[in-house]
Amino acid sequence: xxxxxxxxxxxxxxxxxxxxxxxxxxxxxxxxxxxxxxxxxxxxxxxxxxxxxxxxxxxxxxxxxxxxxxxxxxxxxxxxxxxxxxxxxxxxxxxxxxxxxxxxxxxxxxxxxxxxxxxxxxxxxxxxxxxxxxxxxxxxxxxxxxxxxxxxxxxxxxxxxxxxxxxxxxxxxxxxxxxxxxxxxxxxxxxxxxxxxxxxxxxxxxxxxx
Amino acid sequence: xxxxxxxxxxxxxxxxxxxxxxxxxxxxxxxxxxxxxxxxxxxxxxxxxxxxxxxxxxxxxxxxxxxxxxxxxxxxxxxxxxxxxxxxxxxxxxxxxxxxxxxxxxxxxxxxxxxxxxxxxxxxxxxxxxxxxxxxxxxxxxxxxxxxxxxxxxxxxxxxxxxxxxxxxxxxxxxxxxxxxxxxxxxxxxxxxxxxxxxxxxxxxxxxxx
Amino acid sequence: xxxxxxxxxxxxxxxxxxxxxxxxxxxxxxxxxxxxxxxxxxxxxxxxxxxxxxxxxxxxxxxxxxxxxxxxxxxxxxxxxxxxxxxxxxxxxxxxxxxxxxxxxxxxxxxxxxxxxxxxxxxxxxxxxxxxxxxxxxxxxxxxxxxxxxxxxxxxxxxxxxxxxxxxxxxxxxxxxxxxxxxxxxxxxxxxxxxxxxxxxxxxxxxxxx
Amino acid sequence: xxxxxxxxxxxxxxxxxxxxxxxxxxxxxxxxxxxxxxxxxxxxxxxxxxxxxxxxxxxxxxxxxxxxxxxxxxxxxxxxxxxxxxxxxxxxxxxxxxxxxxxxxxxxxxxxxxxxxxxxxxxxxxxxxxxxxxxxxxxxxxxxxxxxxxxxxxxxxxxxxxxxxxxxxxxxxxxxxxxxxxxxxxxxxxxxxxxxxxxxxxxxxxxxxx
Numbered sequence: 001x002x003x004x005x006x007x008x009x010x011x012x013x014x015x016x017x018x019x020x021x022x023x024x025x026x027x028x029x030x031x032x033x034x035x036x037x038x039x040x041x042x043x044x045x046x047x048x049x050x051x052x053x054x055x056x057x058x059x060x061x062x063x064x065x066x067x068x069x070x071x072x073x074x075x076x077x078x079x080x081x082x083x084x085x086x087x088x089x090x091x092x093x094x095x096x097x098x099x100x101x102x103x104x105x106x107x108x109x110x111x112x113x114x115x116x117x118x119x120x121x122x123x124x125x126x127x128x129x130x131x132x133x134x135x136x137x138x139x140x141x142x143x144x145x146x147x148x149x150x151x152x153x154x155x156x157x158x159x160x161x162x163x164x165x166x167x168x169x170x171x172x173x174x175x176x177x178x179x180x181x182x183x184x185x186x187x188x189x190x191x192x193x194x195x196x197x198x199x200x201x202x203x204x205x206x207x208x209x210x
Numbered sequence: 211x212x213x214x215x216x217x218x219x220x221x222x223x224x225x226x227x228x229x230x231x232x233x234x235x236x237x238x239x240x241x242x243x244x245x246x247x248x249x250x251x252x253x254x255x256x257x258x259x260x261x262x263x264x265x266x267x268x269x270x271x272x273x274x275x276x277x278x279x280x281x282x283x284x285x286x287x288x289x290x291x292x293x294x295x296x297x298x299x300x301x302x303x304x305x306x307x308x309x310x311x312x313x314x315x316x317x318x319x320x321x322x323x324x325x326x327x328x329x330x331x332x333x334x335x336x337x338x339x340x341x342x343x344x345x346x347x348x349x350x351x352x353x354x355x356x357x358x359x360x361x362x363x364x365x366x367x368x369x370x371x372x373x374x375x376x377x378x379x380x381x382x383x384x385x386x387x388x389x390x391x392x393x394x395x396x397x398x399x400x401x402x403x404x405x406x407x408x409x410x411x412x413x414x415x416x417x418x419x420x
Numbered sequence: 421x422x423x424x425x426x427x428x429x430x431x432x433x434x435x436x437x438x439x440x441x442x443x444x445x446x447x448x449x450x451x452x453x454x455x456x457x458x459x460x461x462x463x464x465x466x467x468x469x470x471x472x473x474x475x476x477x478x479x480x481x482x483x484x485x486x487x488x489x490x491x492x493x494x495x496x497x498x499x500x501x502x503x504x505x506x507x508x509x510x511x512x513x514x515x516x517x518x519x520x521x522x523x524x525x526x527x528x529x530x531x532x533x534x535x536x537x538x539x540x541x542x543x544x545x546x547x548x549x550x551x552x553x554x555x556x557x558x559x560x561x562x563x564x565x566x567x568x569x570x571x572x573x574x575x576x577x578x579x580x581x582x583x584x585x586x587x588x589x590x591x592x593x594x595x596x597x598x599x600x601x602x603x604x605x606x607x608x609x610x611x612x613x614x615x616x617x618x619x620x621x622x623x624x625x626x627x628x629x630x
Numbered sequence: 631x632x633x634x635x636x637x638x639x640x641x642x643x644x645x646x647x648x649x650x651x652x653x654x655x656x657x658x659x660x661x662x663x664x665x666x667x668x669x670x671x672x673x674x675x676x677x678x679x680x681x682x683x684x685x686x687x688x689x690x691x692x693x694x695x696x697x698x699x700x701x702x703x704x705x706x707x708x709x710x711x712x713x714x715x716x717x718x719x720x721x722x723x724x725x726x727x728x729x730x731x732x733x734x735x736x737x738x739x740x741x742x743x744x745x746x747x748x749x750x751x752x753x754x755x756x757x758x759x760x761x762x763x764x765x766x767x768x769x770x771x772x773x774x775x776x777x778x779x780x781x782x783x784x785x786x787x788x789x790x791x792x793x794x795x796x797x798x799x800x801x802x803x804x805x806x807x808x809x810x811x812x813x814x815x816x817x818x819x820x821x822x823x824x825x826x827x828x829x830x831x832x833x834x835x836x837x838x839x840x
Contacts, residue, residue, distance in 0.1 A: 007279055014227030017644030024724050029731045035739035062717050069637055087272050094234050101239045109245035217489055224437030297482050304444050311449045319455035427699055434647030442651060507692050514654050521659045529665035
């Protein structure tokens with residue numbers, strides 16, 4: 001059976017690759033008036049929230065791409081709902097640069113909680129969109145790889161079960177403790193990075209249905 | 211028969227993916243002087259025309275890509291005119307970020323009608339370019355997939371028949387009612403999003419002509 | 421025989437697609453202070469050099485991509501010199517946005533000749549790089565598609581023979597008549613656009629050497 | 631044996647292509663107040679550090695892409711560590727535009743040493759990431775192409791053995807002689823460009839393990 005989703009994957013990969021690279025445009029060099037060495041070093045060091053926000057968002061999009069890749073490895077057919085869910089994921093991935101810039105600008109100011117709430121709120125939406133994608137794909141198995149086992153479908157769903165509650169907690173926490181909300185996200189993303197290798201399914205080789 | 215258009219599709223996908231992602235660069239965070247929380251929340255809320263323009267343009271390019279994808283699935287050969295029509299579509303898709311920025315800046319001001327006229331005018335041109343592409347491709351069937359049926363060719367042409375008149379109406383309406391012109395576009399795009407699944411042709415599997 | 425150049429083509433397509441789309445970032449909306457309708461219309465109309473420069477550069481990169489595509493269709497192997505010549509083409513294609521912005525800013529001012537000289541000068545370099553690529557590829561036929569005929573190699577070389585002298589003339593002309601230099605470029609690019617279809621070689625189908 | 635790394639390579643190519651093209655956004659045309667010809671020529675000439683920084687960074691990313699390509703030609707399987715090492719390389723490649731802008735802004739000022747130290751320091755990190763990638767891939771040969779010879783694995787490792795010490799020396803040198811540190815980098819990159827052709831392995835053709 002031919003995979004119907006090849007061009008969707010290619011387009012999605014393109015959007016992820018561009019969204020992840022465009023983040024660097026918000027890393028602006030300090031606008032110092034004089035060319036003094038110490039001034040430059042100090043201005044560079046003061047930019048740490050920009051570097052932190054850039055790094056965080058870079059790895060979050062990278063993890064989104066890995067997850068997207070894994071799901072689409074099992075998806076062989078498409079319908080309108082799947083196209084919509086995928087479009088929503090790409091839309092939200094593209095948006096990430098906006099709250100990243102907010103975080104870089106307002107972290108360490110009294111408005112940090114607003115910036116972190118927008119940032120973590122976006123990840124709540126991203127988790128909802130990924131859940132929509134996988135539930136659309138796995139409903140009745142019609143869109144999935146023919147030979148996929150029940151265990152494999154459950155394994156993928158299970159790996160993302162922490163996503164929504166953790167990001168929701170981070171969103172709620174952000175209103176009182178901005179730093180804590182970010183730490184919560186970093187812990188989850190690190191967990192995902194380390195367990196992503198284990199998600200490889202034993203029967204992953206492509207099947208050729210006559 | 212080998213598809214001659216594979217590298218054209220890859221290049222076009224790249225341009226669509228970049229054009230759709232670059233839109234986010236016009237979502238600039240508010241330039242507030244102080245770091246007060248309430249000021250930031252208010253500035254964010256006041257940016258709603260930017261968010262609206264970004265979302266609208268994102269989904270319009272996404273729909274363009276889906277349509278492009280569907281047409282090229284049936285196109286197997288190329289000539290100079292097809293290359294030109296495709297180049298025109300990519301040119302116009304790239305342009306979309308300009309009226310999007312106009313819309314974000316001037317919506318809600320006395321100049322809204324100018325911004326919406328430019329915005330909807332661009333979509334009139336885009337529809338003309340898509341019509342040019344499909345009429346070039348389907349003239350004499352020389353460029354199409356060998357086994358394609360008359361019904362399939364008509365089905366594709368029919369799905370886009372509302373495009374030109376609706377966008378033209380939106381363009382004309384924009385001079386007196388900017389909001390109405392945008393609503394007209396949204397209605398059409400939503401219709402396309404919902405009917406795009408139905409466009410799949412029954413005989414879509416690739417043929418291997420000896 | 422496997423094509424060794426597939427990933428080079430993919431990477432080059434990516435760079436062309438991004439370079440062509442990034443051009444739009446120099447199309448900035450007018451920075452009007454008031455929101456008056458007439459002011460906006462006037463500011464938009466005054467931007468015509470920006471629209472002209474953007475359109476010119478978009479189509480010049482599109483033509484570069486078509487030419488690149490045609491040459492690489494015949495190139496099956498690579499060496500260090502070919503990699504270098506291709507890297508140079510990509511470098512110069514990426515650069516185009518800089519003289520495009522110069523042209524948009526200074527066309528119609530006393531400095532127009534400087535802007536057009538830089539612009540046409542870059543295309544002289546681009547032609548040299550394309551000549552380097554094709555002469556590297558066709559020297560001894562070692563890098564070309566095995567079954568390619570002498571006539572086909574000459575046909576490709578001949579199609580580009582006008583490139584260097586015309587762009588050189590445009591460069592020299594730009595010092596005294598900026599508009600004329602641009603017209604010369606447009607005439608050549610239009611000629612290339614119309615003749616590009618004729619460049620298709622009769623024996624273009626891929627060969628499978630045992 | 632199917633190559634498991636195809637989509638990783640595609641995504642990485644995308645990020646390299648975008649990172650290399652985005653560099654041009656830091657080539658800003660001079661902001662001259664008057665439109666005088668001589669003023670424009672002088673402003674253009676004064677921008678030479680920008681052109682130098684852009685060219686240097688463009689070719690450094692191009693060389694990174696060539697190296698990445700060569701390594702992945704031998705890598706057939708993936709694990710979490712390989713994904714992480716590759717993500718790190720993409721992250722650092724994306725970052726290059728930041729010290730490039732620093733170099734363009736501060737070269738020729740008293741702060742040049744700071745800019746060059748950040749620039750060369752980033753390349754030290756890039757070399758560490760490439761070493762991590764290759765040592766992960768070649769440990770026990772589990773991830774490599776099945777038929778690869780010991781000589782081939784050593785040949786690749788040997789080609790990069792100068793990378794870390796030379797970039798480290800450039801980093802240390804940058805604190806006292808900024809220009810010298812850049813020259814050291816250019817010498818190494820030129821050496822890599824010229825020897826990259828020799829890295830082609832005799833047994834490079836893909837094997838089909840039953």
